[in-house]
Amino acid sequence: GAVVSQHPSRVICKSGTSVKIECRSLDFQATTMFWYRQFPKKSLMLMATSNEGSKATYEQGVEKDKFLINHASLTLSTLTVTSAHPEDSSFYICSARKEGSGSYNEQFFGPGTRLTVL
C-alpha cells in the first residue's frame, strides 16, 4: 500500500499564532512531498514542493516566509503557517511521491488538515 497521514486533522488557532501540520508517508519513503491548499468549492492549488534534505520549491505567489516547509526525513514533511491570519483559513493537503520504475512517480494524498484562524 501507500498510505499518507496528516496531523492534525483539524486545528483552530488565534490570529498571530503559528501552526504546524505534519505529513507522513507511513509505508514508503518519499524524497518529494507536495503541499496543496484547497479553498471552499475550489480545486487544489499547489503551494510548494518539499524536497528531503534541501529547500522547498515554492509556487509563484506563495510566501515562503509565511509557509515554512521542512522535509526532515524520508517519511516526514512539515508545513508551518507562521503568524496565521483569518485569510489563511483553509484545507491543507499533502501528497507524497512514491518512487517507482516508470517515468512518472505517483502521488498519494493525505486526508487533509482543516485550519481555522479566529
Add this chain to the structure above:
Amino acid sequence: AQSVSQHNHHVILSEAASLELGCNYSYGGTVNLFWYVQYPGQHLQLLLKYFSGDPLVKGIKGFEAEFIKSKFSFNLRKPSVQWSDTAEYFCAVNARKAAGNKLTFGGGTRVLVKP
C-alpha cells in the same frame, strides 16, 4: 504553464443514469492525465490514469476515460452510477517535461447521485 478546466461544477443524477464529466487541458507538450475522486470526508484517491497507449483507459469502480489528443480532452465516464459515487471528481495533468512530477488540477465537479 498548463491549465485544466472541468466544464461542470455540479452534476445531479439518479442511480443507474450514465455519467460523463468533461475535462480539457491546455498544454502543447506530452502529458500524463489523471482522474481523482474525493468521497465526503475522505482523501483524494486515484480513479484512473493515462500515460500512453490505448486512449481508452479503464479505472476502478467501473469508471473509464478517453484521451482525445486532438481535442485536448480526457473525459470521465461511467455507464451506470450508484449512490456511492456521490463525490467530488478532479481531473489533473502532469506535463512530462515539468520537473518534480507536479500536478495541475481542474476545478472539480461535485456529483450527487440520488437514490
